[in-house]
Every structure is written in C-alpha cells, then in structure tokens.
Amino acid sequence: PIAGGPDKVAVLGTATGFMDIALHPDFKTNGLIYLSYHKPRGDLGSNAIWRGRWDGTKIVDGKDIFLSDDVDALYSRMAFGADGKLYVTIGCPGVGTDDSIGRAQNPDDFAGKTLRLNDDGTVPKDNPFVGKKGYNPEIYTIGHRVNLGLTMNPWTKEFWVSEHGPNGGDEVNILRPAQNYGWPVVSDGRYYAGPKVSGEMPVHDGMTRPHISYVPSIAPGGMVFYTGDKFPGWKRNLFLGAMRMSNSPRTGHIERIVFNENWEVVRSEMLLLDLHQRIRDVDQSPDGYLYAITDEGAESVLLKLEPGK
Incomplete structure (x- = not known):
C-alpha cells in the first residue's frame, strides 16, 4: 500500500x-x-x-x-x-x-x-x-x-x-x-x-x-470509450460495466454500445455474460487493452480483455 x-x-x-x-x-x-x-x-x-x-x-x-x-x-x-x-x-x-x-x-x-x-x-x-x-x-x-x-x-x-x-x-x-x-x-x-x-x-x-x-435495470457501473488499436473494430464504442439484469443474480456483463456519427445508439451487445460476474468498472490502458474489475466480495478479480487468436 x-x-x-x-x-x-x-x-x-x-x-x-x-x-x-x-x-x-x-x-x-x-x-x-x-x-x-x-x-x-x-x-x-x-x-x-x-x-x-x-x-x-x-x-x-x-x-x-x-x-x-x-x-x-x-x-x-x-x-x-x-x-x-x-x-x-x-x-x-x-x-x-x-x-x-x-x-x-x-x-x-x-x-x-x-x-x-x-x-x-x-x-x-x-x-x-x-x-x-x-x-x-x-x-x-x-x-x-x-x-x-x-x-x-x-x-x-x-x-x-x-x-x-x-x-x-x-x-x-x-x-x-x-x-x-x-x-x-x-x-x-x-x-x-x-x-x-x-x-x-x-x-x-x-x-x-x-x-x-x-428497463429493466442493468445496474450500470464505470465506463470508457475505446480509443485504442488492439480492437480496431471497437473504436468509438462505449464499454459499460453492468452488475445484473433486472433482479436476476449472476447476470453481470459488459455492455458494448455502438453509435452512429451523431452518437445515437445503433446497437449493443453483452460481453463476458458467461462469467456470471458483477462488472463494477471498465477502463482502457495506455497500450489499448481493456480491463474490468468485478464486484464479488472476497472473490473479486481484475480482468484483462485481449483480442482472440
């Protein structure tokens, strides 16, 4: 510390x-x-x-x-x-x-x-x-x-x-x-x-x-606009942490939100839903990777997102 x-x-x-x-x-x-x-x-x-x-x-x-x-x-x-x-x-x-x-x-x-x-x-x-x-x-x-x-x-x-x-x-x-x-x-x-x-x-x-x-709720957490080059198809997208959907447990995920040139929502998708974790915050590192932190008490972890091979 x-x-x-x-x-x-x-x-x-x-x-x-x-x-x-x-x-x-x-x-x-x-x-x-x-x-x-x-x-x-x-x-x-x-x-x-x-x-x-x-x-x-x-x-x-x-x-x-x-x-x-x-x-x-x-x-x-x-x-x-x-x-x-x-x-x-x-x-x-x-x-x-x-x-x-x-x-x-x-x-x-x-x-x-x-x-x-x-x-x-x-x-x-x-x-x-x-x-x-x-x-x-x-x-x-x-x-x-x-x-x-x-x-x-x-x-x-x-x-x-x-x-x-x-x-x-x-x-x-x-x-x-x-x-x-x-x-x-x-x-x-x-x-x-x-x-x-x-x-x-x-x-x-x-x-x-x-x-x-x-509607219903997603319990939104931290978010970041992607500006890097590691995920070129995601540039200008907003990544928003979500801790649950409605009142359903273990439904936390990351919302990837795509916009048009006027910043109006075109579509969105849920990432990391299969991890069943509450995503508290999302951020981008200077080298262009995305990181997310979960909110699961003693089992909370820091996640790093990398491009698939």
Missing part, C-alpha cells in the same frame, strides 16, 4: 469510504493526486475531495480542497476534463418515496449533482450557476440519482455518466452545463414498492431525457 491520505475516512456502508482517485493532467510534473471520500461528521459523513502530492514513495502535503456542507450523500466519481477542470458527481440518498430523494432538485444541496471545480477546489468563474441566487456555485448539472460511471467522450470532449435508477430506469446521460436530468421528477423506473416514478409521462418541461435508458 501507498502511504499518505486523509487522516480519517467514514465507512458507513457500501456507499461510503474512498470513492475515486484522479491524477492531475500535469501529474508528471506536479505529482498531484486527488481522492474523493467521505469525511466523518458526527455519526454520518460528508463528501470531500482531498489533494496530495506524490513524492516518488508516498503522498505528502495533503489537504481537503472541497467539503460538502451536506451529510449522508452517496457515491462520488471524478475526472479532469479537457478544460482542465475537475468534474465530480455526488449521489442522492433515498431508494423509495422518502423525502431525501427530493434533494437532487434542491439547488443549495450538493446531493444529486455534478460539480465543476478548479484544480485547487475553488469555483470556476464561468460555472453556469455562479451568481444565481439560491444555487451552490460549484454545481454544473442537477437532478441525478446515483452516478457510478463518469468518462469523457474523447471526440466531443463532453462527459458522459451512468446512473442507477430505482427499479428500472438506469440511464446514460451526456452532461451539459445547467441541465436538469430529472430525478426524482422524471424517470423511466419504478419505486421499489411498485408505482412508476413518473406515472405514464416520464417527461417534464425543462428536464433532460436520458441519452440511453435501461
């Missing part, structure tokens, strides 16, 4: 603890490493971002550069964009009809939002809600439930996120400034008790429909 990191981390269940890691775009020269985690706050935890510097043997000079005022938020992913800004997702607690799900529409609450930060944690002057009364200026988009995947489309430079619906209604969304992605007002899913979240009309003025919607 590498030494260095936050002094204390709140681990209150599967949706807390360390969430993600990102390297500064100029990591080779400045050594800056970013960790998203839950900072203890009483009996709960708050989403935080910690930044340190790799000195070749350990992480030093660490400090929090962002700390949410809210408590009891959920999963967080983060990545640097082509603009050099740090994009951060924060999930919204609540799985049924309880009041907490409404936090995703509350503009002064970080739950259910995407944030856009400078590399030191300060607010960019060109953020969409800067100066707007009642809005946290860090916010880039609102109306999300739980984002477990965040990746930049290398061709358009836009971020795409994967999002868990309640019972059905999993989504892939394209993040665009100031847009509202609807949760919990608009969803193709159902509450766990059975009723449809949005009734028969999952649309609403001023709210953005998902780019891709899954």
Whole structure:
C-alpha cells in the first residue's frame, strides 16, 4: 500500500469510504493526486475531495480542497476534463418515496449533482450557476440519482455518466452545463414498492431525457470509450460495466454500445455474460487493452480483455 491520505475516512456502508482517485493532467510534473471520500461528521459523513502530492514513495502535503456542507450523500466519481477542470458527481440518498430523494432538485444541496471545480477546489468563474441566487456555485448539472460511471467522450470532449435508477430506469446521460436530468421528477423506473416514478409521462418541461435508458435495470457501473488499436473494430464504442439484469443474480456483463456519427445508439451487445460476474468498472490502458474489475466480495478479480487468436 501507498502511504499518505486523509487522516480519517467514514465507512458507513457500501456507499461510503474512498470513492475515486484522479491524477492531475500535469501529474508528471506536479505529482498531484486527488481522492474523493467521505469525511466523518458526527455519526454520518460528508463528501470531500482531498489533494496530495506524490513524492516518488508516498503522498505528502495533503489537504481537503472541497467539503460538502451536506451529510449522508452517496457515491462520488471524478475526472479532469479537457478544460482542465475537475468534474465530480455526488449521489442522492433515498431508494423509495422518502423525502431525501427530493434533494437532487434542491439547488443549495450538493446531493444529486455534478460539480465543476478548479484544480485547487475553488469555483470556476464561468460555472453556469455562479451568481444565481439560491444555487451552490460549484454545481454544473442537477437532478441525478446515483452516478457510478463518469468518462469523457474523447471526440466531443463532453462527459458522459451512468446512473442507477430505482427499479428500472438506469440511464446514460451526456452532461451539459445547467441541465436538469430529472430525478426524482422524471424517470423511466419504478419505486421499489411498485408505482412508476413518473406515472405514464416520464417527461417534464425543462428536464433532460436520458441519452440511453435501461428497463429493466442493468445496474450500470464505470465506463470508457475505446480509443485504442488492439480492437480496431471497437473504436468509438462505449464499454459499460453492468452488475445484473433486472433482479436476476449472476447476470453481470459488459455492455458494448455502438453509435452512429451523431452518437445515437445503433446497437449493443453483452460481453463476458458467461462469467456470471458483477462488472463494477471498465477502463482502457495506455497500450489499448481493456480491463474490468468485478464486484464479488472476497472473490473479486481484475480482468484483462485481449483480442482472440
């Protein structure tokens, strides 16, 4: 293990603890490493971002550069964009009809939002809600439930996120400034008790429909656009981890999604379904191979995908 990191981390269940890691775009020269985690706050935890510097043997000079005022938020992913800004997702607690799900529409609450930060944690002057009364200026988009995947489309430079619906209604969304992605007002899913979240009309003025919607659920995880040469026929495809189909156990797989020139879905296929593993994340190595990590407790493994011979 590498030494260095936050002094204390709140681990209150599967949706807390360390969430993600990102390297500064100029990591080779400045050594800056970013960790998203839950900072203890009483009996709960708050989403935080910690930044340190790799000195070749350990992480030093660490400090929090962002700390949410809210408590009891959920999963967080983060990545640097082509603009050099740090994009951060924060999930919204609540799985049924309880009041907490409404936090995703509350503009002064970080739950259910995407944030856009400078590399030191300060607010960019060109953020969409800067100066707007009642809005946290860090916010880039609102109306999300739980984002477990965040990746930049290398061709358009836009971020795409994967999002868990309640019972059905999993989504892939394209993040665009100031847009509202609807949760919990608009969803193709159902509450766990059975009723449809949005009734028969999952649309609403001023709210953005998902780019891709899954009914029934696939429990989407991390994802990546393929840019390498090891699988030339897969270039421009999106690879999305899936942990299950509907409520069926041992149905995890990777979704390979093919697009046309306008990034509209043409077709998709399921990979690694025969392994019967929950695929938590997918990524591409610099040499063009694909890697996937499974979520099977003590039996979790790291998989490497290579071209067939």
